[in-house]
Amino acid sequence: MTAAAPSPFARGKRGNFNNRRDEVLRAAARVFAEQGFRQATLEDVAHELNITRPALYHYARSKDELAAQCGDRALEEIREAIVDARGHRTGREQVMAFFRRYTEIICEDFGRCFVLVNRREYSPDQQDRTRLRQREIDQALRAMIVAGGADGSLRAGDAADISRALFGAFNGVPVWYRPGAGRTPGQIAEDFLAFLLRGFAP
Amino acid sequence: MTAAAPSPFARGKRGNFNNRRDEVLRAAARVFAEQGFRQATLEDVAHELNITRPALYHYARSKDELAAQCGDRALEEIREAIVDARGHRTGREQVMAFFRRYTEIICEDFGRCFVLVNRREYSPDQQDRTRLRQREIDQALRAMIVAGGADGSLRAGDAADISRALFGAFNGVPVWYRPGAGRTPGQIAEDFLAFLLRGFAP
Secondary structure, three states: OHOOOOOOOHHHHHHHHHHHHHHHHHHHHHHHHHOOOOOOOHHHHHHHHHHHHHHHHHHOOOHHHHHHHHHHHHHHHEEEEEEHHHHHOOOHHHHHHHHHHHHHHHOOOOHHHHHHHOOHHHHHHHHHHHHHHHHHHHHHHHHHHHHHHHHHHOOOOHHHHHHHHHHHHHHEEEEEEOOOOOOOOOHHHHHHHHHHHHHHHO | OOOOOOOOOHHHOOHHHHHHHHHHHHHHHHHHHHHOOOOOOOOOOHHHHHHHHHHHHOOOOOOOHHHHHHHHHHHHHHHHHHHHHHHOOOOOHHHHHHHHHHHHHHHOHHHHHHOOHHHHOOOOHHHHHHHHHHHHHHHHHHHHHHHHHOOOOOOOHHHHHHHHHHHHHHHHHHHHOOOOOOOOOOOOOOOOOOHHHHHHHH
């Protein structure tokens, strides 16, 4: 979807600063996800945007700054998915709603970068921030799993293990998913949930 | 286990060339898994072994050579796990036997390196080799899943999806597993299989 939208840069002066900044962050996220964070350069990000490196400096001064903001955007999206999922009645429905949206997010620019870039590649500060984010998301899923055990919609089990296994299964999707080639991320999530959650029926 | 065994280097002249070579490869695998392949240097490997870099040259001339050999060793171990698993009667038993051993392998030096290092970090040749290895292993698991569907021990389903989800779930284990802290890899595999395979009961 993003790739097909007209670039604010292509539109020249008409794109406002915030739109352009968003486009810069998305381009950075794509470059980091494809090449790895350590390997990627600001040149690569400028090239992805078809702008010069001095023009890029107007929006971002360092790779670390871009990484921090890409991580913030991913977390925002995933937090929204958590809040929306919590609106569902049972723990089972919450887990399903969460992973439907989560799979879409991690197949888009920011989520893909969040999942595919190895935390170790970042600066120590960014590693810490990423660790905290991953923990927050993990805790949120565990709470849904525990809720499902309590309300009888899921078989009670070790929420930590179940969370790890489910995130492992879904985090693999952006490794092989190619946009436009077959199922949408939402459909893949449905298919995965059908067999993964069958094992957690009460 | 490896860490506790006496190093052939520590034993001085008594360690033979093959033992030392094995130790070099294991050290390289550990360094690549911890630091990433691109980031790691031959200095780091020499440091891990407590030897000088000239001494290391006696066993390996380049990072690419080490990566290729670490990959070969991981594949050997995983191929053995596949052959052993095929000795079991039903597809379900084969899948379970495979992942029990696979989880142990990927929590040891070569398997850990195989699973944790991003393929993109390698040279183009090594990327191709790694892709072929991953495909071979994936095909082997899919065949067990298909066999389970045919013999009635597993619910028939999309073997490609099921293989992806299961590898995703198990490949996450070495990210958080720490030797000596709680369950063994084999116990973790049992716990994961208990709930993951429940969903595939016929």
